[in-house]
Amino acid sequence: MAISLKENISIGFSDFWSRKIRSIVTITGIILGTMSIIVVLSLVNGINQQTLKWMMERGGLTKITVSRNWEYQSETDQKNYFTLKEFYLIRSLLPEAAYFTARISRNFETTYADNRFRSSVSGVLPDFKYIEDWDVSEGRFLSEFDLKNSTDVICIGSKVKEELFGNKQAVGQFITVADKRLRVIGVMEHRYMKGGNIGNENALSYMNRWCYIPLSTMINKIRNQDEIYSISLKSHTVEEASLLREKLEAIILNLRRNEPVFNIESAKEEAAQMEENAARFQLIFFLISAISLFVGGIVIMNIMLATIQERTREIGIRITVGARRRDIFLQFLVQTVVVTSLGGVLGIVFGLSILNLVGKYLDIQLIANGMMIGVALLVSAGVGLIFGISPAIKASKLNPVEALRYE
Amino acid sequence: MEKLILINNITKEYKMGKITVPALNGIDLEIAAGDFIAIMGPSGSGKSTLMHILGCLDTPTSGDYILNSEKVSAMKRNKLAAIRNREIGFVFQTFNLLPHLNIQKNVELPLMYSGLGKKQRIRQARKVLDEVGLSDRLRHKPSELSGGQRQRVAIARAIVNEPAIILADEPTGNLDTTSGNDILGIFSELHSQGHTIIIVTHDKAVADRADKVISLVDGLISNGNIS
Numbered sequence: 001m002a003i004s005l006k007e008n009i010s011i012g013f014s015d016f017w018s019r020k021i022r023s024i025v026t027i028t029g030i031i032l033g034t035m036s037i038i039v040v041l042s043l044v045n046g047i048n049q050q051t052l053k054w055m056m057e058r059g060g061l062t063k064i065t066v067s068r069n070w071e072y073q074s075e076t077d078q079k080n081y082f083t084l085k086e087f088y089l090i091r092s093l094l095p096e097a098a099y100f101t102a103r104i105s106r107n108f109e110t111t112y113a114d115n116r117f118r119s120s121v122s123g124v125l126p127d128f129k130y131i132e133d134w135d136v137s138e139g140r141f142l143s144e145f146d147l148k149n150s151t152d153v154i155c156i157g158s159k160v161k162e163e164l165f166g167n168k169q170a171v172g173q174f175i176t177v178a179d180k181r182l183r184v185i186g187v188m189e190h191r192y193m194k195g196g197n198i199g200n201e202n203a204l205s206y207m208n209r210w211c212y213i214p215l216s217t218m219i220n221k222i223r224n225q226d227e228i229y230s231i232s233l234k235s236h237t238v239e240e241a242s243l244l245r246e247k248l249e250a251i252i253l254n255l256r257r258n259e260p261v262f263n264i265e266s267a268k269e270e271a272a273q274m275e276e277n278a279a280r281f282q283l284i285f286f287l288i289s290a291i292s293l294f295v296g297g298i299v300i301m302n303i304m305l306a307t308i309q310e311r312t313r314e315i316g317i318r319i320t321v322g323a324r325r326r327d328i329f330l331q332f333l334v335q336t337v338v339v340t341s342l343g344g345v346l347g348i349v350f351g352l353s354i355l356n357l358v359g360k361y362l363d364i365q366l367i368a369n370g371m372m373i374g375v376a377l378l379v380s381a382g383v384g385l386i387f388g389i390s391p392a393i394k395a396s397k398l399n400p401v402e403a404l405r406y407e
Numbered sequence: 408m409e410k411l412i413l414i415n416n417i418t419k420e421y422k423m424g425k426i427t428v429p430a431l432n433g434i435d436l437e438i439a440a441g442d443f444i445a446i447m448g449p450s451g452s453g454k455s456t457l458m459h460i461l462g463c464l465d466t467p468t469s470g471d472y473i474l475n476s477e478k479v480s481a482m483k484r485n486k487l488a489a490i491r492n493r494e495i496g497f498v499f500q501t502f503n504l505l506p507h508l509n510i511q512k513n514v515e516l517p518l519m520y521s522g523l524g525k526k527q528r529i530r531q532a533r534k535v536l537d538e539v540g541l542s543d544r545l546r547h548k549p550s551e552l553s554g555g556q557r558q559r560v561a562i563a564r565a566i567v568n569e570p571a572i573i574l575a576d577e578p579t580g581n582l583d584t585t586s587g588n589d590i591l592g593i594f595s596e597l598h599s600q601g602h603t604i605i606i607v608t609h610d611k612a613v614a615d616r617a618d619k620v621i622s623l624v625d626g627l628i629s630n631g632n633i634s
Contacts, residue, residue, distance in 0.1 A: 007519065018507040317503045320464060321564065322492020322520035324485045400464045404503065 008330050012338035019307075026303045027343030029296025030383060033289055034347025034376040035354070040285040041375070042355055042366040048278040049367050050196065052271055054203055057193055059132050061238045061268040062098070064245050066231040066252065069263045078259045081227040084219060086255060090231070093251050097244060099127040103230040104218050110160060110211065112175045117163035121154075121177055121211045123218025131232045134207075139171035139186035142214050150216040155186040159208035178222050182213065195365050241268040286375070293379060296343075297387035304336055304391035315395055316403025329396035336388025337381055344380025348373055411571060411603055412438035412461070417470030417480075419456050419626075430456040431467070432626035438605070440571070443598045445614035446607045448623030455576070457623065458607045462495050462574045463487045475571055492521050496565025500577035502557040504549040510560045511536065511545040517568045535563040539593060555586030562593055566602070573597065575606045579613055591616050 016023045055061065068080055082090070087102045094100075105122040128134075129141045136155060146153055154175065161170045174181045188208070196203035219226045235244040245266040252262055308315070315328055323331075352373075355366040414436040421428045430453045438444055448454045459465035460472060463479055466487075472480040479490055496517075497503075504513045514532040523531070536542050539559040549557050558578060565573050575594070579587035595616055598604050606613060614620045622629045 015507075313503070314505055317505060318516065318520075319488065320462075320491065320497050320503070321517040322488050322568075324488040324520075326485070327520060401459050404464075404499070 005330075005334065008334040009338060011331055012335040015335055016339060016342065022303065022307075023339060026300055027296075027339055027346070029299050030293065030340050030343030030380050031347040031350060033293035033296050033383075034344045034380050035351040036289040036292060037286060037376045037379065038348055038351030038368060038372055039355065039358055039366065040289055041282050041372040042351075042368040043358070043362070043364065044278050044281045044285060045369065045372075046359065046364050046366040048274060050364060051274055054193065054196065055267050055271055057133075057191075057196075057204060059232075059234065059267065061271055062235045062241050063131060063267040064233050064235070064241065064248060064264065065267075066248070066262050066264050068229050069260055072260050076257070076259060078256045078261050080261050081229050082231065082255075084215075084226040084228065087228055087231065090248070090251055090255075094233070094244065094247060096235070096240065097233045098236045099130045099234040101125040101128045101131055101232050102215055102228045103128075103232065104215065104223060104226075104228055105230070106218075106223065108177050110156075110164060110175050110177050112164040112173065115164045117160055117209075119157070119160050119209055119211050121213060121218075121222075123215040123222075124212050125215055128212065128232075131234050134191070135189055136186035137189045139184070141186050142212060146214040147216050150214060150220045152180060152182050152217065152221070153185045153213065154182040155188055155212045156184055157188050157208040157210045158190040159205070160211055161187045177211070177213075180221060182217075188212070197363060199363075238268055241266050245269065290379065293383050297340075297383040300336060300340060300384070301387040301391060304332065304388060305394065308332065308391050308395045311395075312398060312403045312406040315398050316400050316406065319398065319400040320404060325396040328398075329392045332392040332395045333385070333388045336391065337384035340384030340388075341377065341381045344377050347380065348376050351376070410437050411440040411442075411475060412436065413471070413473040414461075415471040415473075417460065417467040417472060419453070419460065419465070420468045430626055431460075433470070434626075434628055436621070436628065438603065440603050441598075441601055442603055442605075443594070443616070443618045444605045445617035445620045446605065446623060447609060447611075447614050447620055449609065452623040453626040454607050454623045456626075458574060458576055458605075461572070461605060462497060463491045488520075492517055493568060494571045496562075496568065496570040496573045498558070498561050498565050498573065498575035498578045500580040502549070502554075502561045502581075504557060504560055504564075506549055509546045509548055510541065510552070510563075513549065513560055514564045514567050517564060521568060531567055532563070535567045536560070538566075539563045553586070554582050555589055558582060558586070558590050559593065562590070562597075566597065571603060573602055573604045575604065577608055577610075578606065579608075579610065587613075 082102070091100045101124050103122050103124050105120055107118060108121050110117050110119045124142065125147060126142050126144055135141060139155070141155055142153065145151070154177065156170065164170070164175060165173070170184045170187055173184050175184060191204040191207040192202050193204045233244070233248070235241045245264055249264045252264065256262070318328060352368055355368060359366040414434055417431055417434045418429065419431040421430060434457065446454050446457060456465070460467050467480055470480065471478060474490065475494060477490070479487065482490065504510070505516070511529070511532050514536055515528045518528040518531055533542060533545065536545060539562055541556060541559055541563065544552065544556070549560065552560065578594070579590055582590060591613060594604055594606065606617065608614055
């Protein structure tokens, strides 16, 4: 002899509908709470995805970069750059690396006829295009021949091309960089990250202002010195990236007598770190949202207590015709859970429907997933379960004789 | 005839702060299946208390109550709920219908707590509503019915589980004479079908319909079994 859960849920729903306005007021807190859970978790997720995407755009998870450690204060005479000889030594010690490049960058004014444009010119190896996953859209990229012979050639970014040549043909023309006439052999693909606008600027647009020349040309003909401040390489697979980074770090520390002169960063490890941070942020924001759900829960508990007071006579009637304590307890507990779950569902729906709006406002794509929806639903039902217990117990303890007399 | 209800020296006391107020002072009562009993008495005589104990809504302070060969005076709350559900149909002066449920749902209520399936519940509820002449009002809310009709719904609810006893507390108290007679007619009809009926009333006209009248004064029965 019992009343089924299904039955209780249907009673819960009919009670909900028969007191519409009160029900909606009751669940407002839950709606807002679950909405904020969905929005905030999607926001953190969106930022995370965006950064990952950026990493993918900048060469992917197999990429490893070596750069100067700006926090390192030299008390020794350890050089904070690599010589060309050191670079080739490092490269020869890591034959398992798929691609390798050094990079020497300098800002120069580039000129063509009367047009001038300030650009960042980098001396690199031909592998550079594989490391950055970036090829030319016209002409060709730097070759081993260029590197070996320090040829006077340059590949220019799309912005540089636009500023110097407009709509005219660039490949085959000569431009001047630091008093050197260089032949344009290629125009780099235009870089643009979809959904990656920061203000008016795209996250990748700075790359379009760059130019590339052979590392040897930079060292021998422009800088006349071989101070290399940046090295990039790539492993064949993502799995190999960590080991490759460790070996590289050991080699560099060995070259610099264990002084941390350089930062060695693996995109894969950065991504892992980032995901860890994102998870931590999600937890923190989730807990903040949970506070509003807690408040919502207290509101619901109070309203349920008032409801039970108001429905004392009904409870008395139910007990009179045979409801046991458990039946009454479950009726009101299930009703509270139904109410908060419904609030949860509405909160999820509203939350999901404003994601685009919030995203547009913050200029970040908000990305929800099934896990968040599940969490929001579970939490809203859980609030009902927790805060519904005390009113349900109160209802189940009513004395039928007194309850029937209640006016 | 076999005794349906056996009450032996029942007392009931209420504690109001430090004072103990006696409501029943040792009641002995025997009711056979098929009896039509009226319990009369002035207010404060203990007739409501007796009715609550007979209806298993309350338990006596001392004494035994045996209903249908089961000693209900010693039962726990959940067991009493089952007894009420199975053995007793209640009819109240104020009808006590659930206002937000339609009348079919109101009548289904006891069946729901006895765990009957939905289809059977609906069938049974419609059957008894037909018996009290309300089969065309199934979807109406109680507020859309007259007092007499509401009381008929309450009677339908009381008999839907085919209980051993129908307990009515001033069933005509809120009705005009015509509706009241109408309701009393239904009780007489139920009695003639073999139902056991106990009506608590202070209306002589109601008591006249009963086979026996039990008068209560100061928590004691003042007559034996006057007809």
